[in-house]
Amino acid sequence: MNVAERTHANAPAETAAWLERFAKALAANDAQAAATLFIDDGLWRDILAFTWTIETMSGRAAIAARLGETAPRTKAVNFTIPPSRTPPRWVMRAGTQCIEALVAFETKLGRCDGVLRLVPEGGALRAWTLITTMEELKGHEEAFKHRSADDEAGLRDYGGPNWLDRRKAAARYDDHEPTVVVVGAGQAGLSVAARLKQLGIDALIVDRHARVGDNWRKRYHSLTLHNERFVNHLPYMPFPPTWPVYIPKDMLANWFEAYADAVELNVWTGTELARGNYDQTKRRWDLTLRRADGSERVVHPRHLVLATGVSSIPFTPDLPGLKDFAGTVSHSGSFDHPERWKGKKTLVLGTGTSGHDVAQELATVGADVTIIQRSKTYVVSLPEAQSVYAIYKEGIPFEDCDLLATSFPYPVLQRSYQLSTAKSREIDKPLLDALEQRGFRLHFGEDDTGFQMMYLRRGGGYYFNVGCSELIISGAVKLLQFAEIDRFVAQGARLKDGRLVPADLLVLATGYLSQQDSVRHFLGDAIADSIGPVWGFDEGGELRNMWRRTTQPGLWFTAGSLAQCRIFSRYLALQIKAIEEDIIA
Ligand SMILES: Cc1cc2nc3c(=O)[nH]c(=O)nc-3n(C[C@H](O)[C@H](O)[C@H](O)COP(=O)(O)OP(=O)(O)OC[C@H]3O[C@@H](n4cnc5c(N)ncnc54)[C@H](O)[C@@H]3O)c2cc1C
Numbered sequence: 001m002n003v004a005e006r007t008h009a010n011a012p013a014e015t016a017a018w019l020e021r022f023a024k025a026l027a028a029n030d031a032q033a034a035a036t037l038f039i040d041d042g043l044w045r046d047i048l049a050f051t052w053t054i055e056t057m058s059g060r061a062a063i064a065a066r067l068g069e070t071a072p073r074t075k076a077v078n079f080t081i082p083p084s085r086t087p088p089r090w091v092m093r094a095g096t097q098c099i100e101a102l103v104a105f106e107t108k109l110g111r112c113d114g115v116l117r118l119v120p121e122g123g124a125l126r127a128w129t130l131i132t133t134m135e136e137l138k139g140h141e142e143a144f145k146h147r148s149a150d151d152e153a154g155l156r157d158y159g160g161p162n163w164l165d166r167r168k169a170a171a172r173y174d175d176h177e178p179t180v181v182v183v184g185a186g187q188a189g190l191s192v193a194a195r196l197k198q199l200g201i202d203a204l205i206v207d208r209h210a211r212v213g214d215n216w217r218k219r220y221h222s223l224t225l226h227n228e229r230f231v232n233h234l235p236y237m238p239f240p241p242t243w244p245v246y247i248p249k250d251m252l253a254n255w256f257e258a259y260a261d262a263v264e265l266n267v268w269t270g271t272e273l274a275r276g277n278y279d280q281t282k283r284r285w286d287l288t289l290r291r292a293d294g295s296e297r298v299v300h301p302r303h304l305v306l307a308t309g310v311s312s313i314p315f316t317p318d319l320p321g322l323k324d325f326a327g328t329v330s331h332s333g334s335f336d337h338p339e340r341w342k343g344k345k346t347l348v349l350g351t352g353t354s355g356h357d358v359a360q361e362l363a364t365v366g367a368d369v370t371i372i373q374r375s376k377t378y379v380v381s382l383p384e385a386q387s388v389y390a391i392y393k394e395g396i397p398f399e400d401c402d403l404l405a406t407s408f409p410y411p412v413l414q415r416s417y418q419l420s421t422a423k424s425r426e427i428d429k430p431l432l433d434a435l436e437q438r439g440f441r442l443h444f445g446e447d448d449t450g451f452q453m454m455y456l457r458r459g460g461g462y463y464f465n466v467g468c469s470e471l472i473i474s475g476a477v478k479l480l481q482f483a484e485i486d487r488f489v490a491q492g493a494r495l496k497d498g499r500l501v502p503a504d505l506l507v508l509a510t511g512y513l514s515q516q517d518s519v520r521h522f523l524g525d526a527i528a529d530s531i532g533p534v535w536g537f538d539e540g541g542e543l544r545n546m547w548r549r550t551t552q553p554g555l556w557f558t559a560g561s562l563a564q565c566r567i568f569s570r571y572l573a574l575q576i577k578a579i580e581e582d583i584i585a
Contacts, residue, residue: 007090008089008090011087011088011089011090011099011101012081012087012088012101014088014099014118014125015081015088015099015101015103015116015118016081017125018037018116018118018125018127019079019080019081019103019116020079021037022034022037022079023076023077023079023105025037026067026071026076026077027077029068029071029072031063031064031065031067031068031071032064032068034063034064034067034071035060035061035063035064035067036060037126037127038060038063038126038127038128038130039060039119039121039126039127039128040059040060041058041059042059042060042063042126042127042128042129042130043056043057043058043128043129043130043409043411043412044056044057044063044066044067044127044129044130044131044132044409045057045129045130045131045132045406045407045409046066046070046131046132046133047131047132047133047134047406047571048110048133048134048571048574048575049074049076049107049110049112049114049132049133049134050066050067050070050071050074050076050107050132051066051070052549052575052578052584053548053549054542054546054547054548054571055540055542056409056410056540056541056542058409058411058540058541073108074107074108075107075108076105076106076107076112076132077105077106077107078104078105078106079103079104079105079114080103080104080105081101081102081103081104082102082103082104085102085104085397085400086102086396086397086400087101088100088101088102093117093408093412093416094408094412094413094415094416094419095415095416095419096119096128097119098117098118098119098128099116099117099118099119099125100115100116100117100404101115101116101117101118102114102115102400102403102404103115103116105132106138107134109134109137109138109578109583110134110135110136110137110138110574111134111135111136111138112132112133112134112135113132113133113135113403114130114131114132114133115129115130115131115403115404115406115407116129116130117129117130117407129407129408129409129412131406131407131409133403133406133571134571134574135570136574137574137577137578137581137583140199140200140577140581142195142198142199143197143198143199143200144198144236167264170202170266171204171266171267171268173204173266173299176202177299177300177301178202178203178204178266178299178301179201179202179203179301179302179303179576179580180193180196180201180202180203180204180301180302180303180304180305180576181203181204181205181206181273181285181287181289181299181301181303181304181305182203182204182205182206182305182307183205183206183207183273183304183305183306183307183308184205184207184215184306184307184308184309185205185206185207185209185212185215185256185260185267185269185307186207186215186216186256186307186309187234187256187562187565187566188307188309188558188559188560188565188569189205189207189305189307189558190205190212190234190256190259190260190265191234191235191558191565191566191569192305192307192558192565192569192572192573193205193265193266194234194235194236194259194263194265194569195235195569195570195572195573196573196576196577197263197264197265198236198573199573199574199576199577200577201573201576201577201580202266203265203266203305204266204267204268204299204301205260205265205266205267205268206267206268206271206272206273206289207267207268207269207271207272208270208271208272209269209270210269210270210292211253211257211269212256212257212260212267212269213252213253213254213255213256213257214253214269215253215256215309216249216250216252216253216256217249217250217253218334218336219249220335220336220338220357220358220361221336221338221361222357222360222361222364223248223249223357224244224246224247224248224249225246225247225248225249225252226246226353226382226385226464226466227246227385227386227389227561227562227563228245228246228386228389229243229244229245229246229247230392230398231389231392231562231563232247232561232562232563233398233562233566234255234259234562234565234566235566235569235570236263237259237262237263239255268289268291270291270292271289271290271291271292272289272290273287273288273289273522274288274289274290274296274522275287275288275522275523275524276288276304276522276523277523277524278523278527278552278553278554278555279300282300283302283553283554284300284301284302284554285299285300285301285302285303285304285554286298286300287299287300287301287304301554302554302579302580303554303555303556303576303579304554304555304556305556305557305558305572306515306518306519306555306556306557306558307557307558307559308515308518308559309559310459310512310514310515310535310559313512313513313517313518313521314331314333314334314508314510314511314512314513315510315511315512315513316331316508316510317508317510319349319488320485320486320487320488321487321488321489321494322488322506324487324488324489324490325488325489325490325492325503325506326490326491327492327503327504327505327506328504328505328506329505329506329508330505330506330507330508331507331508331510332348332350332354332355332358332507332508332509332510333354333512335358335507338358338361338362338364338365338367339365341362341365341367341504341505342365342366342367343366343367343368344367344368344504344505345367345368345370345492345502345503345504345505346362346367346368346369346370346503346504346505346506346507347369347370347371347372347480347492347493347501347503347505347506347507348362348369348370348371348372348506348507348509349372349374349482349506349507349508349509349510350371350372350374350508350509350510350511351371351372351373351374351375351377351440351463351509352377352460352461352462352463352509352511353460353462353463353464354509354511355371355463355507355509356371356463356465356468356469357466357468358507358509359371359468359471359477360466360467360468360471360477362507363468363471363476363477367505369476369477369478370477370478370479370480370501370503371468371472371477371478371479371480372480372481372482372485372493373440373441373479373480373481373482374482375441375461376441376442376443377440377441377442377443377461377462377463378442378443378444378445378450378451378454378461378462378463379428379431379432379435379440379442379462379463379465379469380424380428380450380451380462380463380464380465381424381427381428381431381464381465382464382465382466384423384424384427384428385424385451385464387420387423387424388417388420388452389563390420391404391405402563402566402567405563405567406567409541410537410540410541410542411541413452413453414447414449414453417445417449417450417452417453418447418448418449418450420450421444421445421448421449421450421451422448424450425444431465431469431473434469434473435469435472435473437473438472438473438475438479439479439481440469440472440479441481450462451464456535456536456537456543457536457537458535458536459511459535460511480493480501484496484497488506491503514533514534514535515534515535515545515557515559516528516531516532516533516534519531519534519555523555527552527555530551530552531545531550531551531552531555532544532545532551533545534546534557535559545557546558546559546560546568547568547569547571547572548571548572548575549575556572556575556576558572
């Protein structure tokens with residue numbers, strides 16, 4: 001069959017034929033034969049199903065080697081095209097026409113999903129990409145799936161503890177230790193704790209804020225989310241369809257608080273992780289938790305999940321003369337009440353999202369604002385910024401979108417972002433040209449992959465324009481290049497040409513220390529050095545230390561967008577469950 005004859009109608013049969021050959025090769029423990037079903041530079045990304053980690057194999061040789069190692073013990077069988085899912089179809093992904101098929105299979109241990117992309121090569125259809133994911137451990141399914149009234153025995157006992165009494169007792173940890181301590185009650189911490197709860201794993205979340213949701217409440221006044229509502233749901237409990245497209249921060253904050261209660265999470269607010277160390281002999285942590293009143297409690301969980309976000313410890317660069325500045329210095333993370341600066345002269349250092357947003361807030365309340373640009377910045381209009389979530393607009397079921405979202409190995413992501421960035425640049429051209437004319441320095445990522453790769457590689461460096469770019473273009477927010485500054489002095493910033501830019505306030509929108517630095521701070525140098533950097537890609541194209549076992553037993557990381565937290569919390573929780581059930585070490 002030539003390419004022209006290949007249509008949607010044939011896609012299921014062609015997928016089934018490929019799956020049959022693949023299953024046959026696996027059954028025969030013939031990894032070489034399985035690998036020849038891929039194109040030469042085919043990619044296989046596995047999430048737990050075969051490897052019990054998150055890993056991408058690039059090229060036939062690597063695929064054959066890893067399959068050879070893992071397939072005999074994995075025993076993957078029953079490859080099917082589930083009727084409940086989007087059927088195999090021809091689509092364009094990252095500029096390549098392919099059959100995209102959502103598949104299911106089983107292993108000895110679990111129920112798994114997959115996404116297969118087939119492309120024509122030499123008259124045959126071979127796999128360009130395959131992703132395999134473990135979704136469920138057999139015998140350890142999420143509790144809600146088999147819940148019956150029998151499980152609720154005692155809840156209606158007259159004179160006995162009712163639901164609320166039980167919830168309070170569970171959260172006190174008077175007579176038991178949590179199996180897992182999750183630090184951080186943002187989207188990352190809440191998602192993984194909700195998943196653990198469904199797997200029957202006792203987890204305690206601690207957060208230094210007074211209320212769940214304060215991580216959003218305490219952000220600047222006008223904040224609304226940057227992604228549309230439908231990609232941002234937390235596990236098990238989608239936002240009401242009545243909600244705004246871009247959710248305001250306090251609405252999200254209140255939802256987080258309600259969510260923790262609704263999915264029955266144990267949360268200690270006003271409690272911070274002060275320090276911890278791992279007891280190798282007992283294979284558990286000794287964690288010191290400090291309550292708001294200064295009292296401390298030591299707990300001994302077997303697992304510690306750091307969900308502290310990228311904004312745990314503010315980063316202040318070494319700025320010449322900063323100590324001489326007589327005005328107020330504030331970090332963007334704790335900047336509030338902009339109205340206090342009405343009529344005052346203000347400087348905002350940094351042109352990422354926070355810098356722009358703080359500058360816009362200050363300008364709106366009538367402050368005199370100068371934004372200082374240190375490095376080139378990617379600016380994208382808000383509608384164009386939604387392009388990375390285009391899959392969610394294809395009209396296919398939400399669960400299918402989540403699976404597809406995990407299914408792009410690094411080189412495909414890279415190509416896909418290059419294409420979408422080029423398109424956005426074209427659409428945003430008038431905005432970008434006007435910014436450049438004003439002296440704003442733009443860039444589009446080291447390989448023109450735009451904001452999403454910047455986010456994944458370094459967690460920032462871009463701005464989704466919600467109005468500040470227009471203020472810069474019109475001059476309502478003044479622009480100063482950092483390179484023009486000689487040093488800060490008592491009255492403001494002294495420029496290299498001798499001029500003074502006077503200021504009463506300097507807001508440092510200069511980002512945060514990395515999660516590796518948080519580990520160093522809370523858990524010490526040895527663990528920080530052993531695990532290495534957190535976030536950013538490793539040489540295999542996976543995010544370093546994220547949602548998978550680290551070199552430190554019992555230490556896990558989760559972070560990222562609401563979508564990433566929703567999707568990857570499942571895999572993190574499954575690994576903890578598998579360790580607790582002695583399925584993996
Ligand atoms: C303007 C704006 C719009 C955005 N829009 C979106 C969007 O539409 N969709 C999206 O997915 N993302 C969006 N983001 C990104 C989002 O803010 C972050 O991705 C998110 O906050 C990360 O969540 P998190 O749970 O990883 O970390 P955080 O929200 O930072 O939460 C970490 C928590 O850990 C706690 N903590 C830290 N250290 C300790 C300690 N030692 N002890 C106890 N507690 C501790 C903190 O108090 C905090 O509550 C947006 C961000 C901004 C600024």
